[in-house]
Each structure stands twice: as structure tokens, then as C-alpha cells.
Amino acid sequence: MKTSKIDLAIIGAGPAGLAAAVRAKELGIKDLVIFERDERPGGILNQCIHNGFGLVRFKEDLTGPEYAHRFIKEAKSLNVDIELNTMVLEMTKDKEITLVNEKDRIKKYKCKSIILSMGCRERTRGAIAIPGTRPAGIFTAGKAQRLINIEGYAPGKKVVILGSGDIGMIMARRLTLEGIEVKAVVEILPYTSGLLRNEIQCLRDFNIPLLLGHTVSEIHGDKRVEGVTVVKVDDNGNYLLDTKQYFECDTLLLSVGLIPENELSMMANIPIDSYTRGPYVNDYLETDVEGIFACGNVLHVNDLVDTVSKEGEIAAEGAANRIKGKFPRVDKTILLKKGENIAQFVPQKLTMKKSTTLLIRVKTPTGEMKLSIDGIYKKRFPYARPSEIIELKIPEKEFQNKNILSSELKIDCQESKNGDSMHSLS
Amino acid sequence: MYDVVVIGAGITGSMIIRELTKYLLNVAIIDREASPGFGVTKGGLSFIHLAHFCPPNTLKARLCLNAPQKFKRLAEELDVTFKETGELLIALKDEMIPEIRMRKGWGEKNGVKGLEIIDSKKVKELEPNISDKVMAALYSWGHGLIYPPEFCFALVENAKQNGADSFFNTEVINIKKEDDGNFAIFTNKGVIKTRYIINSAGIFADEIADMVGDKGFKIVLTKATMAIFDKRVSSFVNHIVYAGLSSKHTQMIGPTAHGNLIMGLGYFVTPESKWDTKVTKDKLNEIIKLGLEMFPSLPVGDIITTFAGIRSENLMVPDGDFYIEYSNESKRVIHTIIGSPGVTASPSVASMVIDMLSDAGLNLEENKRFERYRKPFPKFSHLSLEERNNIINENRKYGHVICRCELVTEAEIKEAIARGADTIDGIKHITRAGMGRCQGGFCSPWVYKMLAEELKVSPKGITKKGKGSFEVIGYTKGEDENIEN
Numbered sequence: 001m002k003t004s005k006i007d008l009a010i011i012g013a014g015p016a017g018l019a020a021a022v023r024a025k026e027l028g029i030k031d032l033v034i035f036e037r038d039e040r041p042g043g044i045l046n047q048c049i050h051n052g053f054g055l056v057r058f059k060e061d062l063t064g065p066e067y068a069h070r071f072i073k074e075a076k077s078l079n080v081d082i083e084l085n086t087m088v089l090e091m092t093k094d095k096e097i098t099l100v101n102e103k104d105r106i107k108k109y110k111c112k113s114i115i116l117s118m119g120c121r122e123r124t125r126g127a128i129a130i131p132g133t134r135p136a137g138i139f140t141a142g143k144a145q146r147l148i149n150i151e152g153y154a155p156g157k158k159v160v161i162l163g164s165g166d167i168g169m170i171m172a173r174r175l176t177l178e179g180i181e182v183k184a185v186v187e188i189l190p191y192t193s194g195l196l197r198n199e200i201q202c203l204r205d206f207n208i209p210l211l212l213g214h215t216v217s218e219i220h221g222d223k224r225v226e227g228v229t230v231v232k233v234d235d236n237g238n239y240l241l242d243t244k245q246y247f248e249c250d251t252l253l254l255s256v257g258l259i260p261e262n263e264l265s266m267m268a269n270i271p272i273d274s275y276t277r278g279p280y281v282n283d284y285l286e287t288d289v290e291g292i293f294a295c296g297n298v299l300h301v302n303d304l305v306d307t308v309s310k311e312g313e314i315a316a317e318g319a320a321n322r323i324k325g326k327f328p329r330v331d332k333t334i335l336l337k338k339g340e341n342i343a344q345f346v347p348q349k350l351t352m353k354k355s356t357t358l359l360i361r362v363k364t365p366t367g368e369m370k371l372s373i374d375g376i377y378k379k380r381f382p383y384a385r386p387s388e389i390i391e392l393k394i395p396e397k398e399f400q401n402k403n404i405l406s407s408e409l410k411i412d413c414q415e416s417k418n419g420d421s422m423h424s425l426s
Numbered sequence: 427m428y429d430v431v432v433i434g435a436g437i438t439g440s441m442i443i444r445e446l447t448k449y450l451l452n453v454a455i456i457d458r459e460a461s462p463g464f465g466v467t468k469g470g471l472s473f474i475h476l477a478h479f480c481p482p483n484t485l486k487a488r489l490c491l492n493a494p495q496k497f498k499r500l501a502e503e504l505d506v507t508f509k510e511t512g513e514l515l516i517a518l519k520d521e522m523i524p525e526i527r528m529r530k531g532w533g534e535k536n537g538v539k540g541l542e543i544i545d546s547k548k549v550k551e552l553e554p555n556i557s558d559k560v561m562a563a564l565y566s567w568g569h570g571l572i573y574p575p576e577f578c579f580a581l582v583e584n585a586k587q588n589g590a591d592s593f594f595n596t597e598v599i600n601i602k603k604e605d606d607g608n609f610a611i612f613t614n615k616g617v618i619k620t621r622y623i624i625n626s627a628g629i630f631a632d633e634i635a636d637m638v639g640d641k642g643f644k645i646v647l648t649k650a651t652m653a654i655f656d657k658r659v660s661s662f663v664n665h666i667v668y669a670g671l672s673s674k675h676t677q678m679i680g681p682t683a684h685g686n687l688i689m690g691l692g693y694f695v696t697p698e699s700k701w702d703t704k705v706t707k708d709k710l711n712e713i714i715k716l717g718l719e720m721f722p723s724l725p726v727g728d729i730i731t732t733f734a735g736i737r738s739e740n741l742m743v744p745d746g747d748f749y750i751e752y753s754n755e756s757k758r759v760i761h762t763i764i765g766s767p768g769v770t771a772s773p774s775v776a777s778m779v780i781d782m783l784s785d786a787g788l789n790l791e792e793n794k795r796f797e798r799y800r801k802p803f804p805k806f807s808h809l810s811l812e813e814r815n816n817i818i819n820e821n822r823k824y825g826h827v828i829c830r831c832e833l834v835t836e837a838e839i840k841e842a843i844a845r846g847a848d849t850i851d852g853i854k855h856i857t858r859a860g861m862g863r864c865q866g867g868f869c870s871p872w873v874y875k876m877l878a879e880e881l882k883v884s885p886k887g888i889t890k891k892g893k894g895s896f897e898v899i900g901y902t903k904g905e906d907e908n909i910e911n
Contacts, residue, residue, distance in 0.1 A: 001815050037830060087827040098811065102825035105818040106811050124865040126654070126731030131707045134733060136850075136890035136897050143867050151871055153885050153898040178902050222701055223894030239707070250899075266658065 003108040007323050008032035009097055010115045011088050011264065014043020015305050016296025017117035018071035019312030020319075024115075025078040027320040033081045033109075035099055041075070041082050042068035043119055044142065045305065047149045050170055052197070056306035067305055091264045093289055113291045113319040116265060116279070117312060120297040122167075123257040130162070132219030135226075141167040141255040148174060156251030160228050161185045162216045166194035166303070166387075168255020173202035175253075182208050183247045186230050188215040188237065191365055193257075193387050195303060216252065217244070225250050258301045268292065275344035276300035282333060282349040283356035284318035285311060291322045300346045300359065303389050307359065328353045334404065336373070339412035341366065343386060355396035359389045360411065368416040374409040376402060384413060428452050428591075429788065431611060431620040433598055433634055435462040437574050437769050438762050439626035440581035441776035447588035449780075450791045454591035454620075455582060456613065458630075460892030461594060461852040463578030466628045467769070468855065469703055469735025471652075471690070472683055473666055474570030475770045476513075478533025478541060484747045486767070487536045489774035494570040496773040501572065504580035504800045507683040509571040513666040515564040516549060518557060518719060522670070526564045529671075533566070541566050555662055555721050569666060571683040574769050575855035583845055584800045588793065593618070595892055598627075601637040607758065609638075622788055624779060625761045629700050629738050639755040644741040645763065649702060649734050650676065650691030651709040653717075656728040656863050660685050662721070669720045673746070677716040679724075684832075684858060686730075689717045694737065703734045730863050739765040750778060757786040803841060807833040807858075829869040831862025839873060843880045851891045853877070874898070 008029050010017045013036035021034050040046060045053070048064025055061060058070070075082065086101040095111045122140035139147070139155055145167060147153040159175055161168045164187040172182045185203060190213050192199045203210050211230060217239050218229040232243035260278040262270075270279045270287045278299040279287040286293050295311035302308045321327040334350045336358075345360040360371065362384040371392050372378045376399070384390060430446055432439045435457035443455040459465055474497045480487035494510065501508030517523050526543060533541045542565045549556060549563045582592055593615060600612040601623070611618040625634045632643040655662075666680030675693040682688050692713040697703075710732055717724050739746040740763045748771065753759035760782050762775055784790050804817055806824055818825040823837035838857045847853045850860065853873055860866030860873065874897060877888050889895045 001811060037827070085826055087830060089833070100814065100818070100825055100827060102818065102822040105825055106815040121864045122867050124730065124863075124867065126729065126865055129653075129705070129707075129710055129729065129732050131705050131710065133704050136895040140867050143870065146871050147874075147898060148902055151875070151885075152901050152903065153874070154900055154902045155898050157899060217707070218704070223891070224896060263658070 001106050001108060002104065003110060006031055006033060006109045007112045008115065008319055009109055009111040010034040010117060012036060012043065012117040012119055012298070013041035013082050014117060014119050014296060015045055015068065015071065015308045016298070016312040017115065018068070018075055019309035020115045020117060020295060020316040021080045022071060022074050022078060023313040023316035024320055025080060027317065029320050029323055033083055035083050035086045035088050037085070037087045039085055041072050041084070047146045049149050050174070053305050056304065057309060071309070088264060091268045093268050095291055112323045113293070115315045115319055116292065116294040116298050117296050118261045118264065118298045120258040120260045120301055122254070123259055125254060128256050130216055130219055133221055135219070135221040135224050137221070137225035137251045138219065139251065139253055141165070141171045141253045144253050145171055145174065148178060154178065154180065156249070157181065158183060158249040159251040159253055160216070160247050160249045161253040161255060163187060163255035163257070164192035164194055164199070164210065165255035165257065166198050168253060169194050169198040169202040171253055171255070172208050173206055176206050176208065183249055184209045184211055184230070186211045186214045186216060188213070188233055191385065195387060196385070219252060225252055228252055258297065260298045260301065262298060265294070273344070273348060275338070276346060278346070280349065281347045282351050283347050283354055284351065285315040285347065286318050291319070293319050300344065307389070332407070335408045337408055337410045339410040341413040342411050345411060350399065352399045356394050358392040358394065360392055361389055362386055362413050366413065366415040369413050370416060372412045372414060374406070376404065376409065380416070427608065428454050428618065428620040430622040430624060430783065431456060431618060432624045432626055434625070434627035434630070435578060435582060435592070435594070436465050436467040436626065436628045437463065437578055437772045438628070438764060438775055439624070440578040441772040442624055442626060442779050443590050444581040444585040445776040445780055447585045447590050448793055448796045450793050454593060454618065455585070456593045456596045456598060456611070456618065458597040459594065460849050460889070461579065461847065462582040463575035463855065464851070464891060466736050466738070467578055468575045469733060470574060470769060471688065472572050472574055473680065474572060475767050476533060476538045476566055476569060477536040478529050478538050478566065479767055480532065480536065481745060482532055482535035484745070485750065486748045486771055489748065489771035489778065490767060491537055493770045493773065494568055497570045497572055500773065503798045504577070504584055505802045506576050506580045507573055509683050511569050511571055511666060511681055512565065512567040513569050513668070514549060514553065515668045515671065516556070516720070517561045517563065518559045518669050523562065526562060530564055538566070540568065553664055553667065555723060556667070557720055557722055571681060573683045573855070579847070579856050580800055587800065588796055598634060598637070601634070603638065603756065607756070609758070621758060622783060622786070623759045625759065629736055631761060631763050635753070635761055638753050638759050640753050640761070643763070646739045646741060647697050647700065648694035648737045649697040650694055650737060651705055651713050651732065651734045652688055652690035653710070653713060653729045653732045654682070655687040655689070655725065656730050657685050659725045659728045660687055662725060663687055667720060677720065679717055679720060689713055692716060697736055700736070703736065705732050705734045709734070731865060737766055750775060752782065752786065806835045806838060828872045829859035829862065831864050832858040834859040834869070839876055840880065843877060848877070848881055849889050849891050850877070850897060
């Protein structure tokens with residue numbers, strides 16, 4: 001077995017890894033490799049043939065493959081080395097990785113820095129334990145997307161979609177365009193779990209029925225799905241059995257959440273936030289293991305690829321500084337804690353050495369509200385939905401100028417009452 | 427004309443067909459499913475028990491004796507997974523104490539050695555996460571863990587290697603005894619003639635018995651629910667732990683042969699039909715509740731899949747003992763009507779059936795060319811880094827990981843197909859591709875393509891578990907398999 005030395009290893013050539021590689025090259029890191037499991041770079045974008053990518057970053061409406069292509073082209077022009085069909089099997093705290101591919105067989109790399117950009121996987125039927133039989137015809141929405149858009153397979157003729165995540169809603173439209181009948185999108189919560197624009201453009205515009213506060217209580221069929229029973233649920237998630245409806249269908253698609261793929265991170269004993277299910281990171285997106293950074297959906301599930309790319313760049317800047325020995329000395333780190341109506345956020349720690357943008361998700365929808373960091377920094381927002389990340393920019397000077405003694409600060413989302421006024425509106 | 431036809435390729439039938447190929451006989455196995463072990467066997471537990479689970483002086487107690495050793499040897503010959511583990515039958519309540527003592531007594535009468543009653547402190551040492559309510563436990567070592575569908579597949583493959591024929595997707599419609607004492611088995615695929623029949627059709631054994639003229643065979647079915655946990659929480663439980671064990675329910679959690687945790691079975695219910703393997707929300711909640719009684723901090727959020735299995739007992743013998751007898755109509759038909767623990771007993775059931783065939787007049791001449799070793803099937807995930815490096819040198823496709831969760835390579839999936847796995851579940855059972863935390867989300871498109879390519883079928887010909895269980899309905903556009911068809 002060979003062991004090589006390398007400055008920077010990037011694990012995963014999706015949008016986060018590609019952006020990280022490009023930025024690291026620009027910052028003068030020459031000795032870097034991206035390791036990618038799939039046969040082509042681009043990650044999940046390759047199967048996202050719908051538009052809506054790059055509105056923030058490029059001010060253009062691109063498809064997933066187009067967005068990926070911009071970074072792949074740039075990576076190529078900067079001679080970024082991408083090892084395809086290569087799986088990283090092990091990673092240690094000492095930044096040693098072990099990989100496998102057909103060419104190198106088993107190979108080890110000792111790295112100065114590592115950027116984790118492995119993305120996420122879909123929650124499955126088993127994980128949410130839908131009762132019923134176990135026939136063919138049950139797909140996660142992303143798998144169905146790959147089957148249709150990459151392989152050209154039609155998964156079925158009549159479909160019910162459980163869960164209103166973005167991929168589920170996008171697939172509702174995609175299936176309809178392929179002439180496949182989408183009977184309903186069923187969501188257990190009283191609101192959709194994806195972006196509002198997808199609810200409008202993918203469901204309403206195509207007259208696809210959306211059943212909020214409902215779930216699939218039983219899957220029918222022995223060999224292949226023959227139908228599903230859908231029921232209303234009460235506030236505690238209990239089935240209201242007198243609301244049973246039967247939908248005849250041959251396919252059930254699941255869009256019930258994404259889980260960051262942190263098996264390698266856990267192998268290296270990197271502490272994981274149980275809310276984001278990604279590593280704890282500071283404002284450089286450095287994990288609790290010095291020199292290992294995380295970005296994109298392995299860090300937390302993002303709404304937009306634009307923020308994923310941005311995270312890749314931030315991670316690359318941190319990694320480049322580590323490799324060059326120019327990482328700023330951090331005397332004090334502030335740990336951020338979840339307060340009122342906060343579901344999750346990244347980064348969880350602030351070094352206060354740079355300006356940063358907190359990406360925050362709330363627990364329940366609210367109207368006008370303010371986000372407050374322990375009263376020290378506040379900002380008002382017109383509304384909040386759990387499905388939409390809120391970006392809270394904190395300028396570099398904001399905390400430096402205030403002599404913060406506490407090592408912990410709490411983030412709250414406080415719904416505005418009438419007459420409540422604030423001065424720090426921006 | 428076959429000498430012997432085995433009906434049913436569950437664990438019992440698979441053991442019998444392989445045992446039969448040790449003799450110079452013309453033999454075949456038939457099953458209605460697409461692959462060995464696709465029926466009740468795949469929905470069962472994967473524990474090879476010691477004999478303290480069976481009341482003394484029963485047939486099943488005798489057949490279960492030394493089962494782990496038998497499985498260990500078979501696993502070596504067949505190159506399949508076998509692991510050894512310990513078991514704790516714990517008492518969380520006073521009324522379990524006499525139960526523990528009784529089981530110890532059973533075990534000792536049945537010839538099991540090394541059974542020990544341990545106090546709560548010792549139990550806590552062995553299982554740090556166990557409930558503080560634990561009072562004592564019956565501890566034993568030397569239980570086996572296998573994966574029954576993988577075992578069935580390997581047994582049948584080895585039997586075929588030694589000359590047996592197999593007919594899958596083949597359903598027995600009727601059996602006719604002919605004037606010469608031989609039998610004609612009518613199936614959906616044609617007529618098969620044989621001198622002897624072994625009825626190891628499991629929950630369908632009553633229907634087969636009926637066809638040969640044995641009326642009134644009664645099989646009682648119960649249904650049980652199970653949940654599988656992510657491998658990352660495997661170290662949460664170290665032994666097979668039972669907290670309750672009766673004809674009404676089983677409260678259990680333990681390791682699987684592949685390093686997951688499995689939990690079940692709950693209070694048994696009567697299934698709606700022989701096909702009813704539906705999981706209900708109530709039963710799922712029940713097994714979680716029972717699991718939490720044993721391990722209060724059980725990581726239920728790490729359940730990756732759930733399923734229900736059918737258990738069977740018969741009413742021909744008291745107390746649910748096994749019924750392994752000649753037909754009332756002819757000594758040339760043997761019924762093997764078993765129940766729990768059927769997997770554990772299966773090697774001895776096979777030996778017993780051979781003796782009964784001999785007594786019934788079948789001439790058993792040793793097959794000197796019997797090859798007991800199945801062609802090795804190296805599993806990438808089981809190998810050390812050095813071994814992985816070497817195997818990729820021999821076959822580059824061992825360097826291409828297809829199933830990332832279970833580390834299954836292209837070489838293994840192709841090998842599985844070459845050995846006869848022709849469905850998604852079949853490949854899953856023998857390679858574990860699709861069995862991990864993402865449940866095939868990433869690898870199944872690859873597996874579809876490989877199956878279509880190797881079997882030379884259209885996408886529509888790819889099935890989960892045989893006829894009717896098609897995975898996709900064809901191409902979205904063009905070609906001959908348009909969705910309008």
C-alpha cells in the first residue's frame with residue numbers, strides 16, 4: 001500500500017467540494033486532490049435538470065448541470081485533480097485518509113488539511129417507519145430523480161408523494177411533465193417543508209393536490225405498490241382514522257428529509273451537532289479537529305446551491321490559511337446556543353476574527369420577528385418559515401467592539417408584537 | 427424421473443437438498459419464490475440458539491443440540507457469515523426469576539453446558555446500557571449468528587454444484603400418486619416426476635400435505651414485528667438479550683450476523699393471510715416500548731428499517747413440537763413441519779430426513795465426488811486493507827465501490843449475478859448491497875443497470891423479488907418499452 005503526502009484533500013466533488021477546490025487553487029494551494037465516489041464531478045446537481053440555480057451567485061437562472069459545469073470548467077482550467085470512482089474508506093483525527101479505486105487500489109494520504117464535502121443522503125421509508133407491506137415501487141424522491149433524469153427510466157404510472165421537501169415538489173412537476181400522474185403530495189406538517197417558490201411553481205401551477213396535515217398510514221400491495229392509505233393527523237401525529245382516503249397508485253415517492261453523510265467525520269471522532277447532524281464548526285467552518293473543515297450539505301442541509309458554494313469557499317480560505325501557517329490566533333471562542341424558536345444554525349462557534357453569516361432555521365413559522373444574539377445584536381425579518389434558511393450577517397467589528405465576557409450566547413427568534421419597535425433595524 | 431424432490435427452499439429445504447447431494451441420487455428443489463430463502467426464512471431472526479429454548483424430551487430439543495457448532499462448520503464450507511455471541515435472558519420483574527431457573531433446568535436436561543445465572547451487577551458489566559431494573563439473568567455463550575437467506579442461497583448453490591436441479595418461480599398446483607408408487611408433481615412450469623417427496627413448504631406445508639392425501643394438517647400462524655438499527659449504534663447492545671419469551675410474545679434485542687442490531691418481536695398476532703407481512707404502527711410502537719423497557723436510552727432514531735415475519739406452529743403434536751413424519755398415504759413422502767426455532771434445528775432436520783428416506787427404502791450410496799466447499803466468495807467489507815489491496819490486484823472491479831453504506835463492490839455484485847441472483851433482493855441478501863442506512867438510495871440505479879446488462883433484460887425485467895415486483899416500468903422515452911404500453 002502506498003502512502004502519499006498531500007496539502008489538501010477534498011472529499012466529494014459536488015458543488016461544495018468544487019467551489020472549495022477552485023478557491024484553494026486561487027489562494028495558491030497547488031497540491032490538492034478532490035476524491036469523488038461517482039463517475040463524474042458535480043454531485044447531485046447532475047440530476048437536477050430543472051432551473052433555479054445560481055440566481056444569487058450568477059444572477060442567472062441556470063439548471064443544475066449548468067451550474068456545476070461553471071465550476072467544473074473553472075476547476076479544469078486551474079488543473080484541479082479530481083479522482084473519480086474513488087471512495088474514501090477511512091479518515092483519522094491525524095488527517096490520514098484511506099481510499100480505494102481501481103487504479104491505486106488501497107491508498108493512504110497524509111494531509112495537511114481536509115475539506116469535508118460529502119453531501120447528504122435521503123431519509124428512507126424504514127427511518128420513518130411507514131406501516132404496511134414491502135413491495136417494489138417505493139423510492140426516495142432523489143433516487144427517482146436519478147432514474148428519470150440520468151438513466152431515462154420511468155418509475156411508474158401513478159404516483160403519490162409523501163413529504164413536501166424541495167426534491168419531492170420538484171419531482172411532482174418532473175413526473176407530470178413525463179406524463180406520469182401525480183395523485184397527491186401528502187405532508188404531515190400544516191405547511192410545506194420546501195421553498196415557497198417550489199410550492200407555487202411545481203404544485204400549484206400544475207394543479208397537483210397538496211394534502212397538508214396528512215400522512216401515509218399504510219402501503220398496500222404484495223409485489224408492487226397497489227395503493228396507499230392517507231389519513232389526517234392530529235397535533236401529536238396520531239392518525240385520525242375516520243379521515244382515511246385510499247389512493248390507487250403503483251409508486252410512492254418519499255421526500256421526508258435529508259441527512260448529512262457524516263460517517264467519515266464520526267470515524268475521525270469529529271463532534272457532531274445533533275440538530276444539524278453535521279460537525280460543529282466555527283466561522284472558518286473548521287470542525288473541532290484542527291485542519292478539518294466542513295461545507296455544503298455535509299455540514300447542514302442547505303436550501304440553495306449558492307450558499308453551498310459560498311461555504312466551500314469559506315472552508316477553502318480556512319484550509320489555505322492552515323496549510324500556509326497563517327491561520328489567525330484564536331484567543332476566545334463564543335459558543336452559540338439555541339434559544340426561542342430556533343431549530344438549528346451554523347456556524348455554532350464564533351472566533352470573532354472575521355465577519356460571518358449565520359445560517360439559521362426556525363422551528364415553527366412566524367410573522368414579523370427579530371433575531372437576537374443575547375440582545376447584543378438584533379435584526380428584524382418580515383417572516384420566518386422552517387423550510388427557509390435565514391441569513392444573519394454579523395460584521396467583523398460587531399462583537400470585537402463590545403467587550404463580551406460570556407463564552408456562550410443565545411440566539412432567539414422573537415415574534416414581534418404590535419407596537420414593538422427596534423433601533424437596530426438594517 | 428428424480429429420486430427425491432424437495433418442495434420448498436427455505437432454510438429446511440435448502441439444508442435437505444444439500445444433504446441429499448452427498449449421495450448418488452437424482453434430486454431437485456422447487457420453490458414458488460424467485461430465490462432460496464425468500465419466504466418465511468427471510469423474515470425470521472438470525473440466531474442459532476442453544477437447546478435451552480426447547481422443553482426437554484421434545485424432538486426439537488434433540489434437533490437443536492449442538493446447532494451452533496454445526497452452523498459454524500457449514501459456514502466454513504459455504505463461505506458465508508457466521509459469528510459467535512452470548513445471550514442473556516434477563517429478569518426485569520420478579521415473575522421472570524422462576525422462568526430463568528426453568529430455562530436453565532431445560533438446558534441442562536437437554537445437554538447444554540455452561541449455563542449460568544448471574545446477578546444484576548454482572549449483567550450491568552456485560553450490558554452497560556441495560557435497565558437499572560434488571561434483577562438477574564441466565565447467561566450463556568456460544569450462540570451463533572447467521573443471515574438465513576444468504577445461508578439458503580449458498581446451500582442451494584452448493585447442492586447445484588453437486589448435481590442437484592433447482593426450479594424457482596415454480597408453484598406446485600397438484601400432486602398425483604401414480605400406479606407404480608411414484609409421483610407426478612404438477613406445477614405452473616410443467617410436470618416433475620419423482621420417487622420420493624420432501625414437503626418442506628413451511629407455511630404452505632398443509633396445502634402440499636393435502637395434495638398427497640393427508641387431510642386436516644393444521645398450521646397455526648403468528649406474526650411478529652422487527653426493527654433493524656444503523657450499524658453506528660451496534661455497540662449499544664453486546665449480546666442477544668431476551669426479557670420475555672413465551673408462546674404469546676418475545677421481547678428481544680441483539681446483534682445480527684452483519685453487525686446491526688435487531689429488535690422485536692412483540693406480542694404475536696394472527697396474520698390476515700399467509701402473505702400478511704404488513705407492519706402496523708401499533709406493533710411498531712409496541713416493540714419500541716418493549717425495547718425501551720430493556721434499554722431505556724435505546725437510540726430509536728437510528729432504526730433504518732422495519733419488517734414483519736410469519737412464525738408457524740402445528741397442531742399435530744402437543745406444545746408446538748416439530749412434526750417430521752411419513753405421509754399417512756405413503757412412506758415415500760416426508761413432511762417436515764417445524765416451527766420456532768426452525769433455523770437452529772435445520773441441519774439436524776436434514777440428517778433426520780436422510781435417515782427416514784433410508785428407512786423408507788431409498789438406496790443411499792455415498793457420492794464420493796461430493797464437494798463440500800462452495801466456490802469462495804470474498805466480501806470486500808470483510809477484508810483487511812492488505813487483503814483488499816491484493817484482491818483488487820486480481821480483479822480490478824473490487825476497487826469500485828457500488829454500495830457505499832455496506833462497502834459492496836462491482837466485482838461482488840457481478841459475482842452474485844453470475845451465481846444466480848437475479849433480483850434486487852437476491853443481490854441484497856448475498857452481497858448486502860442496499861441493506862445499509864440509505865437502503866439502496868444510491869446504489870440501486872447501478873444494480874439495476876448491472877442486472878439488466880448481465881441478464882440481458884429490458885429495464886422492465888428488473889424485479890425486486892420476482893414476477894410482478896418490477897422496479898421500473900421501462901424507459902421514459904423511445905425504445906420499445908414506452909410507458910404507454
